[in-house]
Amino acid sequence: MKFHEFSFQKKLFISCILLNSLLLVGFSLFFYYYSANSLRENMRSTLSGSTSMIQNNLDTLLNDADNTLKELQLNTALLDTARNIPESENNYLPTHIAARSAFQDRFRTTLISSDLDVSLNYVSKYYDHLGISSPNGTSYTKKAVLENNPNLTGVMDSINYVLYVPPHKDYWKNNRTVISVVRSMRDIYHQYGLLIADFDMDTLTRQLLSGFDTPEDYDITILDDADNLVYTSASTLNRRAFLASWRSASEISPDSGSFSYGNLSVSSYHLSDKTGWTVILSENSSIFAASIKRLLIISTLLFVIMFIIMSTFLMVLTRNLTQPLRQLTDKLTVLEPGENISAIPGSSDNEIIFLTNAIQGYLSEIYDQNQRLTEQRKRTLIAHYDAMEAQLNPHFLYNTLSVIGMTGLASGNMDVSNMCTELSQLLRYSLSYTGQSVILSQEIDNARHYLYIMKIRYEDDLEYEWQLDDSLNSITVPKLILQPLIENCFQHGFHQAGVEISPPWKISIRSHCDDTRWYLSISNNGAPFPEEKFAALHQKLSGFTFTGNQDMDYENTFRHQGYGLENTILRFHIYYRGEEYFHVSRNDSDNLTTVTIGGPLKPEKLFSRSTS
Numbered sequence: 001m002k003f004h005e006f007s008f009q010k011k012l013f014i015s016c017i018l019l020n021s022l023l024l025v026g027f028s029l030f031f032y033y034y035s036a037n038s039l040r041e042n043m044r045s046t047l048s049g050s051t052s053m054i055q056n057n058l059d060t061l062l063n064d065a066d067n068t069l070k071e072l073q074l075n076t077a078l079l080d081t082a083r084n085i086p087e088s089e090n091n092y093l094p095t096h097i098a099a100r101s102a103f104q105d106r107f108r109t110t111l112i113s114s115d116l117d118v119s120l121n122y123v124s125k126y127y128d129h130l131g132i133s134s135p136n137g138t139s140y141t142k143k144a145v146l147e148n149n150p151n152l153t154g155v156m157d158s159i160n161y162v163l164y165v166p167p168h169k170d171y172w173k174n175n176r177t178v179i180s181v182v183r184s185m186r187d188i189y190h191q192y193g194l195l196i197a198d199f200d201m202d203t204l205t206r207q208l209l210s211g212f213d214t215p216e217d218y219d220i221t222i223l224d225d226a227d228n229l230v231y232t233s234a235s236t237l238n239r240r241a242f243l244a245s246w247r248s249a250s251e252i253s254p255d256s257g258s259f260s261y262g263n264l265s266v267s268s269y270h271l272s273d274k275t276g277w278t279v280i281l282s283e284n285s286s287i288f289a290a291s292i293k294r295l296l297i298i299s300t301l302l303f304v305i306m307f308i309i310m311s312t313f314l315m316v317l318t319r320n321l322t323q324p325l326r327q328l329t330d331k332l333t334v335l336e337p338g339e340n341i342s343a344i345p346g347s348s349d350n351e352i353i354f355l356t357n358a359i360q361g362y363l364s365e366i367y368d369q370n371q372r373l374t375e376q377r378k379r380t381l382i383a384h385y386d387a388m389e390a391q392l393n394p395h396f397l398y399n400t401l402s403v404i405g406m407t408g409l410a411s412g413n414m415d416v417s418n419m420c421t422e423l424s425q426l427l428r429y430s431l432s433y434t435g436q437s438v439i440l441s442q443e444i445d446n447a448r449h450y451l452y453i454m455k456i457r458y459e460d461d462l463e464y465e466w467q468l469d470d471s472l473n474s475i476t477v478p479k480l481i482l483q484p485l486i487e488n489c490f491q492h493g494f495h496q497a498g499v500e501i502s503p504p505w506k507i508s509i510r511s512h513c514d515d516t517r518w519y520l521s522i523s524n525n526g527a528p529f530p531e532e533k534f535a536a537l538h539q540k541l542s543g544f545t546f547t548g549n550q551d552m553d554y555e556n557t558f559r560h561q562g563y564g565l566e567n568t569i570l571r572f573h574i575y576y577r578g579e580e581y582f583h584v585s586r587n588d589s590d591n592l593t594t595v596t597i598g599g600p601l602k603p604e605k606l607f608s609r610s611t612s
Helices: 008-073 076-083 097-114 143-147 150-156 201-208 239-252 285-333 351-366 369-390 395-410 415-431 440-461 482-494 531-542 565-575
Strands: 119-123 129-134 137-139 162-169 177-186 191-200 218-223 229-232 256-259 266-271 278-283 437-439 462-467 476-478 505-513 517-524 581-587 592-600
Touching: 008 076, 008 097, 008 162, 008 177, 008 191, 008 201, 008 256, 008 266, 008 278, 008 285, 076 097, 076 177, 076 191, 097 119, 097 129, 150 162, 162 229, 177 201, 191 201, 229 239, 239 256, 239 266, 239 278, 415 440, 437 440, 440 462, 440 476, 440 482, 440 505, 476 565, 482 505, 482 517, 482 565, 482 592, 531 565, 565 581, 565 592
Parallel strands: 462 505
Antiparallel strands: 119 129, 119 191, 129 137, 162 177, 177 191, 218 229, 218 278, 256 266, 266 278, 437 476, 505 517, 517 592, 581 592
16 A cells, blocks of 8 residues: 555654654764763763872872982981992992891881881992891892993982982892882982882782772873883783874873773873873773663663654554544534535545634634633733742852852851751742742741841841831731842842942841831842832833723733842732832931832732632
8 A cells, every 4th residue: 555545644653653763863873972972081081080190199109208218318327337338349238237237227117107118228339239128028139230230320320319210120130110219328429329219010000099999990001201101000002002092192282181092992191290201091991892882772772662652652642633533524524515514625535634624614603702812811910920920030049059068168067057957948938839928927037048048158247137017927928029129139239230338238127017008128238229220110010000800901011020129029019909019218328228118908909810
């Protein structure tokens, strides 16, 4: 059967399923590649931080070893012993107890007190040697071996007081790869040998990777100051390809960065300012390969699950959409002529076209235009009222969270706990009583929470006081009318652009009443209330009118609502249906700006959310 011969439901289902498949394939591919790239970047970022930490730890160990050697270098007893060692054919130290003991005792004491996993060695200027690798281990190397070691003789001839020798085979023929810290034992005019601290690279690598969850999955590579690869803990490494990948990355970022050695490996490097060596940390490629494999499985499962769900949804949707139309079409086709059913143009196998053309003439009889407009206007009013209530400025929440974070980091005291409690009360109140009025005492309690937080933030810069008439606590008001007015003191009174208001900042909240109205006044010593804003607000309020049956004429009322003060006054106006009180005054004698709101003690009719 050809596609055009299918029923409308099958055509719609096949078209939707094809489009859905294309979208799901595109989404799955995007998800896979985006997640893979994000995974690689996250691994690089984490690896870069770990590399920097390892390099810093290595520099710290070398610096500690240097300080240890410096203490030995300055030891008068050792310097006198080294000065008196004569030139001899054989190693002088093993056969002369006093000289040997001086170095042995001091080296052992240093190893115990320094907590460094190193071996300490002394080589005289005549290549007499003594080494201590542990509190009980002493080693000696023949003079002929040391005198014929060009690396050691090069260090002996150096004029530097301290040298950091990158990974190399040790000078004592122990076949160990070590990092050496070398200090010259000398006075002002003469050199009496070398003090050498050796770090075993296998032990050092385990120590540097000890903080990792799976240290066996990481390898450390070190390049010397001439960019020669002098050490790697990797069992197999293509040095040429590895160095080529590193050089490509270092041309872009010489000091630190990341690169890939192969398709599934990630490495990060960091250049030491202390030694000039480059430390490279590489993560085992199997980790990234396993992550990519899991990602591919997740992407595939996600595609299959979403395809099944969407296919089922489209099947049910198309069936539920076309079945009623098909039934109605069958009923319409059997109607007698003359029953206000006109001829239907278009394809007879398209139920939607048939139905649309058939019932077009009945639309004016189905809907009552006036009733629809009335219901729509009331629903619009409620929607705008909800929108205005939801527009309250959330900036104080962000400021509060910032204060909590800074206070917690700076002091670590109970203020953090108290501020969290006050903020939770603010949030709970903001999210409660949606669409309902509250009593004035609830508004006052909410404002107390807010002012407590602001007091913690500004400390002695903020002063506030309450003068409340408790008889007004049960007055019903719209939710969140007091806090925005107090917040307005901070945003426009104390922090107005172009005006510098010096602390202390003062806020006074007062409630009172007369025979017919209640009032709530908020005073502050900030900048005066802008006249143009006051005029614009009154102009907007003048656009609100109420008809005799108490329905609001809102056709041109809600064009754009502001935040804070404007939002509060507009909701207040709607709630009391034009019977509210709003006034702004300025007392130049004490530099106080006062915003006063109020309403009738016995309102005729409050705003109702009912659409009936």
